[in-house]
Amino acid sequence: MADNPNKLSQFWQELKRRRVVHVITVYATSAFVIIELVNNLTEPLNLPTNLATIVIIVLAVGFPLAIILSWLYDLTSEGVERTKPLIEIEEGDKPVVPNAWRIATYVSFVVIIGLVTINIVGGTRGLRPGEIQTLLILPYQNYTGDDQLDILLSGMHSALIGDVGRIPDLIVISKTTSDVYKDSDKTLSQIAEELGVDAIIEPGVMCAGDTVCFQLAMNTPNEEQLWIAEYSESKSQIPNIHNRITKQIAVELKIELTTDQASVLAERRTVDTEAVDAYMKGLFYLDKTDRGGIQKAREYFSNAIKIEPDWAPPYTGMAGVWAYQMQMSFISPSLAIPKIYENLNRALELDPNSSNAHYSKALIAVWTEWNWEKGEEEFINSLELNPSNAMCRMFYGHLLNILSRPDEAIYQANQALKLDPQKPLILGLYGALMTHMGKPQSAIPYLKKALLIDSTHRFVIGCLSGAYREIGDDDNWFEYFKKITWYDDKVVASLDSVLQEHGYRAAVEMTIKIEEEAANERYIDISMVGYQYLKIHNYDKALDCYEKAYEIHQPNMTYISTNQYGYDQLKENPRYIALLKKMNLPLPGE
Numbered sequence: 001m002a003d004n005p006n007k008l009s010q011f012w013q014e015l016k017r018r019r020v021v022h023v024i025t026v027y028a029t030s031a032f033v034i035i036e037l038v039n040n041l042t043e044p045l046n047l048p049t050n051l052a053t054i055v056i057i058v059l060a061v062g063f064p065l066a067i068i069l070s071w072l073y074d075l076t077s078e079g080v081e082r083t084k085p086l087i088e089i090e091e092g093d094k095p096v097v098p099n100a101w102r103i104a105t106y107v108s109f110v111v112i113i114g115l116v117t118i119n120i121v122g123g124t125r126g127l128r129p130g131e132i133q134t135l136l137i138l139p140y141q142n143y144t145g146d147d148q149l150d151i152l153l154s155g156m157h158s159a160l161i162g163d164v165g166r167i168p169d170l171i172v173i174s175k176t177t178s179d180v181y182k183d184s185d186k187t188l189s190q191i192a193e194e195l196g197v198d199a200i201i202e203p204g205v206m207c208a209g210d211t212v213c214f215q216l217a218m219n220t221p222n223e224e225q226l227w228i229a230e231y232s233e234s235k236s237q238i239p240n241i242h243n244r245i246t247k248q249i250a251v252e253l254k255i256e257l258t259t260d261q262a263s264v265l266a267e268r269r270t271v272d273t274e275a276v277d278a279y280m281k282g283l284f285y286l287d288k289t290d291r292g293g294i295q296k297a298r299e300y301f302s303n304a305i306k307i308e309p310d311w312a313p314p315y316t317g318m319a320g321v322w323a324y325q326m327q328m329s330f331i332s333p334s335l336a337i338p339k340i341y342e343n344l345n346r347a348l349e350l351d352p353n354s355s356n357a358h359y360s361k362a363l364i365a366v367w368t369e370w371n372w373e374k375g376e377e378e379f380i381n382s383l384e385l386n387p388s389n390a391m392c393r394m395f396y397g398h399l400l401n402i403l404s405r406p407d408e409a410i411y412q413a414n415q416a417l418k419l420d421p422q423k424p425l426i427l428g429l430y431g432a433l434m435t436h437m438g439k440p441q442s443a444i445p446y447l448k449k450a451l452l453i454d455s456t457h458r459f460v461i462g463c464l465s466g467a468y469r470e471i472g473d474d475d476n477w478f479e480y481f482k483k484i485t486w487y488d489d490k491v492v493a494s495l496d497s498v499l500q501e502h503g504y505r506a507a508v509e510m511t512i513k514i515e516e517e518a519a520n521e522r523y524i525d526i527s528m529v530g531y532q533y534l535k536i537h538n539y540d541k542a543l544d545c546y547e548k549a550y551e552i553h554q555p556n557m558t559y560i561s562t563n564q565y566g567y568d569q570l571k572e573n574p575r576y577i578a579l580l581k582k583m584n585l586p587l588p589g590e
Contacts, residue, residue: 020067021584023066023067024042024067026215027062027063027066031059031063034059035052035055035056035059036167038051038052038055040249040515047069052251056166074424076585091102119436122289128252128254129254129255131198132168132198132199133169133171133198134170134171134173134197134198134199134418135164135170135171135172135173135194135197135198135200135249136172136173136178136181136192136195136197136200136201137160137161137172137173137178137200137201138156138178138181138182138200138202138203139153139154139178139181139182139203140153140156140203140205140214141202141203141205142204142206143205143206144206144542146208148207149205151280151281152208152277152284153208153537154280154283154287155279155280155282155283155284156205156238156280157178157203158175158280158283158287159238159239159280159283159313160203160245161173161175161178161388161497162355162356162389163242163245163246164242164388165386165387165388165389166246166252166261166355166385166386166387166388167249167250167257168244168255168257168258168261168387169255169387170255170388171387171415171419171496172240172254172388172419173195173197173242173388173419174388174420174423174426175287175420176287176423176426177420177423178312180422186460188220188221188222188223189222191221192221193221195421196418198220199218199220199221199253200218200219200220200221201216201217201218201219202216202217202218202219203215203216207232208235209235210234210273211232211233212232212233212234212237212238212280213230213231213233214230214231215228215229215230215231216228216229216231216245220250220487223375225551226252227248227252229245231245233555235273235276235277235587236272236273236276237270238271238276238280239269239271239276240269240270241263241270242267243266243267243268247262247265254493264353265538269453271308272307272308274303274307275303275304275307275311275314276304278301278303278307278314279300279301279304279311279313279314279317281296281300282296282297282298282299282301282304282314282317283297283301283317284297285297285300286320286324291330294321294324294325294330297320297321298318298321300479301315301317301318301321302318304317307316310350312346312347312350312351312354312357313347313351313354315343315344315346315347315350315357316343316344316347316357316360317358317581318339318343319339319343319344319347319357319360320356320360320580321338322336322339322340322343323340323360323363328339333368333555337364337368341364344357344360344361344364345493348361353385354383355381355383355385355386355392356382356386356389358378358379358381358382358385358490359378359382359389359391361378362375362376362377362378362381362382362392362395362399365378366399366402367555368553368555368559370553370558370583370584372399372402372403372584376396376399379392379395379396379399388419389419390415390416390417390419390420390426391420392426393412393413393415394416394417394426394429394433395415395429396412397411397412397413397416397433398408398433398436401433401436401437402559402561402562402585403561403585403586404561404586406437409433409437410437413430413433416429416430417430417436417446418427422453424451424453424454424457424460425450425451425457425459425460427447427449427450427453427460428446428447428450428457428460428463428515430443431443431444431446431447431450431464431467432463432464432466434446434467435463435466435467435470435564436559436562436564437563438563438568440466440467440468440470440471441467443463443467443523444467444468445465447460447464448464460481461480462484465477465478465479465480465481465483469535470564474499474503474504474507475536478495478507482495482496491514494510495511498510505536508532508535509536511532512529512533515528515529515532516529525549525554525556526545526552526554527546527549527554527556527557527560527565528546528556530542530544530546530547530549530561531564531565531566533545534569534570537569539566539570539573542566542570543570543573543575549576550579550582550583557583560579560580560583560585561580561583561586567588572588
C-alpha cells in the first residue's frame, strides 16, 4: 500500500512527459470553442438543428483517440515521432517541454476560464431540456406608427403561433387567448401566473413594407431574458423566416426535432409579397367567424390563390371559409362539402405536411362521413404535425367520447383547454363534452366563463341551456333557450306561460309541436326533436326521429352513443342497438 502514492506520482509524471496532460487541456478548449461556435452560427446560417449534437458526438469519440495518440507519439521540431518509453531514456536526460506546448496549455486554461465565466455570469442562461414546457407568444407590437398594419400583423401572429406549435413536447398557447393580452398593462409574471406558462415571447415590428423588420425576445415570467433575435427580410420570405424561428426556438429550449420535423422546417420557397399580404389578412378576418368577416377572408384567400396558385396555405384558409359558412348555417352542407374537399385536397397535394388540412379532413370524416377510423387517423396526423392545435385536440376529445373512450377524451379536452383557455368556442365545446359525458353540473362554470368573454355566443348559450335542462333547472333552461330560438316573441311568451302554469313536460310537448309543424317550411334538426321526445320519456317517438336523422345523415347523430342523447335510457332497446350497429358505434357492454 505504501508504494501506491509513488506509483501514482510516477504515472502522473509520465502523462506530463508524454504531453498527454497538455493534449487534454488543448483538446478540451478547442472542443468547447467549436461547440460554442456551432451553437451561435446554427440560426444565422440556417444550419441543421441537430448539428451541435453531431459535433459533440464526434468530439467525444475523438477525445480517447487524441489521448492514445498523444501517449504513443510526440510532435517535435523533426516532425511526428514515436515517444520513447521511460526505460529508453538515459539517466539525467530530462525531457524539455517545448515553449509552444506551454503557451498553448496556458492559453487553453485562460480560454476555458473565460468561456465558463461568460456562460455562468454573462449573457443568457442555458436551459435544461424540458424546463420550458408551455410557451405564450404575445401579439406583435406595432412600432411603425402605421395602424393599417395591424391586420397584417395579426395574420403574422396567427401564422407564427401555428408554425411554432409544430415543435414537439411544447404547448404553445393559441391566438385567441394570446390576443386577450394585447396592449395589456399586466406584467409578464401576472400573465404567466394566469396561464401557467413557463416562458413568453414578445414580438415587435419596426418596419413593414416590402421588407419586414422585427424582433423576438423570449423571457421567463420574472423577465429573465432567455433569447433575443432580430430579422430583416423581404415580406416574400416570411414563411421561411417562421421556419427558421421555429428551429431556433427548438434549439434554445433544448428540444430535439426528429429528422422528418427538421426536414419540414428546412423547406424553403419564395412567395409573392402581395400573396403573403392577402393570406395574412385572410387569417385575420377568418378569426372573426361572423358573416362579414368570413366573406372578407374569402376575398383575401381567393386573391392569394390567384397570385400564388401553387402555395398551400391559402387553400387551407379557403377550406376553413367554407367550413365556417356551413357550421354557422350560412350555406347548406350540399354546397359547402364539395368546396371543402376541393380546397383541402389541393392543399394536401401542395403540402402533405399541412396540419390544418389534416384537421379539416378529420372533421369531415367524423361529422359528415361517420368514418371514425379515418377521422381518428386524420386527427393524429394533424397533431403529429402541430401538437398545439387546441381545436383539433378538443374535437378529437369529442370523437374519443363518441367511441366510449372517456379517459382519453378528457385528456385531449384538458390539453385543448390549457392551450386556449380564453376562447369561447373551446370553453363551449368543453362544456358540451361534460354534458355528453353525463356531467352537466361540471359543464356550467366553463360555459358561464365563455359568456363572460362573449355574451352573444350562440353555441355557448345553447350548450348552457342544455346543461341546465339536464340538471332539471327548468327556469334557467328556458332563460337561455329563448335567447337563441328562432321562435317569435309571441310564441316565446306563450311557451313561457305554459312552462310556468303546466310545467316542463307541457312546455317540451309544445316545442315538439312547433318544430314538427315548421318542418315543412324550414330546416329542422330532426335529431334534436328526438332529443326532446327523450326528455319526456317517449322513447318510441325519440327513436322514430333518430332513425329519420340517420337516413338523412344528420351531423348531430354522431353523439347518439353519449349519455346526453339517451344511452342510459335506451341501451337495452333493440331499435337503439340497431342504430349503433349501423353507425359502427360501440355497443353497450363493449
